[in-house]
Amino acid sequence: MAALNHLNCEAEKVAKIKGGCLCGEVQYESTAEPLMVAACHCTNCRKQSGTAFSMNIGVPADSVSVTGGSLTTYEDAGASGEPVLRKFCNKCGSPILTNLKAADGVSFIKAGTLDDSSWVVPGAEIWCDSKASWGSLGEALPKMPGNPPFG
Ligand SMILES: [Zn+2]
Ligand SMILES: [Zn+2]
Numbered sequence: 180m181a182a183l184n185h186l187n188c189e190a191e192k193v194a195k196i197k198g199g200c201l202c203g204e205v206q207y208e209s210t211a212e213p214l215m216v217a218a219c220h221c222t223n224c225r226k227q228s229g230t231a232f233s234m235n236i237g238v239p240a241d242s243v244s245v246t247g248g249s250l251t252t253y254e255d256a257g258a259s260g261e262p263v264l265r266k267f268c269n270k271c272g273s274p275i276l277t278n279l280k281a282a283d284g285v286s287f288i289k290a291g292t293l294d295d296s297s298w299v300v301p302g303a304e305i306w307c308d309s310k311a312s313w314g315s316l317g318e319a320l321p322k323m324p325g326n327p328p329f330g
Contacts, residue, residue: 196210196236198288199294200248200268200273201273203247204247204268204271205246206247207244207246207275207288208243209288212238214238215302215303215327216290217303218235219232219306220307220309221305221306224306225311227265230314231311233274234299236290236293236299239284239285240278241284245275249269250268251268251269252266253265259280259281261279261281262279263278266278273289274292276289282329285329302321303320303322303327304320304322305323305325306324307323
């Protein structure tokens with residue numbers, strides 16, 4: 180048990196958010212603690228990620244710095260009709276960051292782009308109303324039909 184606790188402490192220390200795109204042109208970093216980690220099952224996250232859902236890590240927008248290459252923004256629209264800015268590497272297409280009007284001041288990092296994602300623990304599943312039948316994460320997580328209450 181003591182050994183396990185020790186491992187958990189080590190895991191927290193390396194929980195710094197750092198990652199980049201597939202081709203390596205774009206790198207990002209955030210020194211903040213994640214505000215939330217949620218699997219989004221919305222149709223648009225499926226389209227952008229090319230798979231069943233997107234694992235998003237919410238952090239304060241001003242804590243994120245992007246270096247290297249530049250991100251291209253695709254202006255999508257959320258369920259409310261408000262803009263959802265989906266930012267991806269303009270060379271390799273990796274989706275990196277999303278900003279939404281509905282969650283002003285928060286940037287959502289795509290967990291799959293982290294250099295070390297071993298510390299990621301999903302806290303909820305959102306947009307379960309449009310979940311793919313093959314996109315289950317099990318029964319344990321809280322499930323929301325659409326957006327979580329932001330702010
Ligand atoms: Zn790239
Ligand atoms: Zn989504």
